[in-house]
Amino acid sequence: MSPAGLFLSFEGGEGSGKSVQARALADWLRSNGREVVLTREPGGTLFGERVREVLLHAKDVSLAPAAQALLFSAARAQLVAEVIRPALAAGAVVVADRFFDSTLAYQGYGYGADLAGLMAITRFATADLRPRRTFLLDVPVDVGSARRAARRSGANRWDRFESDGRQFHDRLRAGYLELAAADTARFVLVPGERALEVIAAEIQASVAELLVPSRS
Numbered sequence: 587m588s589p590a591g592l593f594l595s596f597e598g599g600e601g602s603g604k605s606v607q608a609r610a611l612a613d614w615l616r617s618n619g620r621e622v623v624l625t626r627e628p629g630g631t632l633f634g635e636r637v638r639e640v641l642l643h644a645k646d647v648s649l650a651p652a653a654q655a656l657l658f659s660a661a662r663a664q665l666v667a668e669v670i671r672p673a674l675a676a677g678a679v680v681v682a683d684r685f686f687d688s689t690l691a692y693q694g695y696g697y698g699a700d701l702a703g704l705m706a707i708t709r710f711a712t713a714d715l716r717p718r719r720t721f722l723l724d725v726p727v728d729v730g731s732a733r734r735a736a737r738r739s740g741a742n743r744w745d746r747f748e749s750d751g752r753q754f755h756d757r758l759r760a761g762y763l764e765l766a767a768a769d770t771a772r773f774v775l776v777p778g779e780r781a782l783e784v785i786a787a788e789i790q791a792s793v794a795e796l797l798v799p800s801r802s
């Protein structure tokens with residue numbers, strides 16, 4: 587039997603703490619002797635990083651929601667082919683800081699792109715690869731905005747997705763919660779307004795259930 591890794595993803599709106607928790611989980615897994623590959627989207631490949639520049643920071647480039655979705659999906663297709671599938675085949679744990687649920691939440695629920703179309707693009711881009719478990723870090727929109735504002739002071743690059751208003755972030759949060767409610771076998775809803783260590787411990791316990799003992 588070929589070794590099969592474990593694929594986990596983290597999702598959430600801005601200021602939800604998902605990137606901190608993705609890194610904490612990767613560190614914990616490594617300290618337990620696991621091979622871990624941590625990815626971020628968009629990015630994680632040379633192509634993905636270039637696409638990231640256009641998607642996030644090219645203020646002069648206007649992008650319709652469908653165009654955004656196709657670009658995120660193109661970057662994802664490359665990440666899956668170049669990084670994620672080989673890592674899983676080698677038995678690693680892949681921790682993804684965002685995966686296709688971000689496209690459904692942002693381009694779909696947030697910007698109104700057709701959800702069925704987004705799902706079709708996603709299946710094509712990933713060849714149906716789905717995370718075994720997805721941790722949705724959820725915080726009230728006001729909390730996320732305050733954290734984001736605190737972090738942004740100092741970093742002054744324009745960001746397409748942080749320039750949107752309150753209503754967008756309300757739709758985004760509601761969309762994520764709807765996605766999680768529709769697939770409780772995969773999603774774990776993680777309230778994000780608690781101490782970092784408390785959240786990290788909860789996530790570790792959830793992942794521990796999925797780990798087969800390493801034979802090394």
Ligand code: TYD
Nearest residue numbers: 600605627628658684688689692693747748
């Ligand atoms: P990033 O700086 O990586 O921040 P974050 O910590 O929020 O992940 O920015 C990625 C941005 O891209 C973020 O605002 C969400 C957005 N995004 C989409 O709109 N659709 C997608 O499919 C993905 C992967 C990200």
